[in-house]
Amino acid sequence: MSEIEQIKKLRKTTGAGFKDCNSALKESKGDIDKAIEILRIKGISKASKKMSREANEGVVAVSADNEKSSVIEVNCETDFVAKNENFIEFVKEISELNNKVNSNNDKLIKAIMKNGKKVEENLVAMIAKIGEKITLGRSKTIEHNGSKNFIYHHTIVKDNLSKLAVIACIETKDKSENLNLFGKQLAMHIAASNPISLNSDGIQKEILDKEQELISEELKNSGKPEEIVKKISIGKLKKFKEENSLLNQAWVMEPKKTVNDIIKDLNISDLKVKDFYRIKIGE
Secondary structure: OOHHHHHHHHHHHHOOOHHHHHHHHHHOOOOHHHHHHHHHHHHHHHHHHHOOOOOOEEEEEEEEOOOEEEEEEEEEOOHHHHOOHHHHHHHHHHHHHHHHOOOOHHHHHHOEOOOOOEHHHHHHHHHHHHOOOOEEEEEEEEEOOOEEEEEEEEEEEEOOEEEEEEEEEEEOOOOOHHHHHHHHHHHHHHHHHOOOEOOHHHOOHHHHHHHHHHHHHHHOOOOOOHHHHHHHHHHHHHHHHHHHEHHHOEEOOEEEEEHHHHHHHHOOOOOEEEEEEEEEOOO
């Protein structure tokens, strides 16, 4: 096998650049297997040097089957890389595997990809090849269990990859077109309104405590009587809960009504919004 053919084979096997393959072959004295190991070690070294950088760009991918829907965020440093075909194909496969392992990150990084290597190995190789920090970010799997998941993508990069994705899970036996329309609109509403929880009771205590702290700080020097300040504080916290819990939010397509009002108007007796998840790159 000629030197050029060896370099081509090594590039195809490892995905490394021409110069790195040429250098590894010289170091291994033409031994392909040794050259692969040299590139693997160099790749880990390159990857580790990049892990201190910020990775605030990337894409969100959604994969689904008959039983569940999963969303995962894969971050990189620049929007240029987020649109790179190698990166996109890598994320697509990661997304499918993420759905198979129910968004379990420990299982995901050990999962075997189409090339026979683990996700963590391919991640290191991708970092070395592209030259940017790449990380697996937030993820979630929502099982159907008699419900229907509605998916919405905003700012699509390609196919099932975007900058913002939502899964909205609705439980009902209804199969009407009205339900499908509402499901799609609900996912769009979640994308635009960014609720914290399904209802006000679901907002975490630490979030409410922090908001109460901000309200108290705002009202501290208002000069108003203590009793009035207390009432204003209660009112502000109530408003915060309403604005950040999905079912109590003003419906983006008809702001005079809440999401709960729209659900009642549908007149589907068993309809229940069961769960949702929203991921936006850089947020």
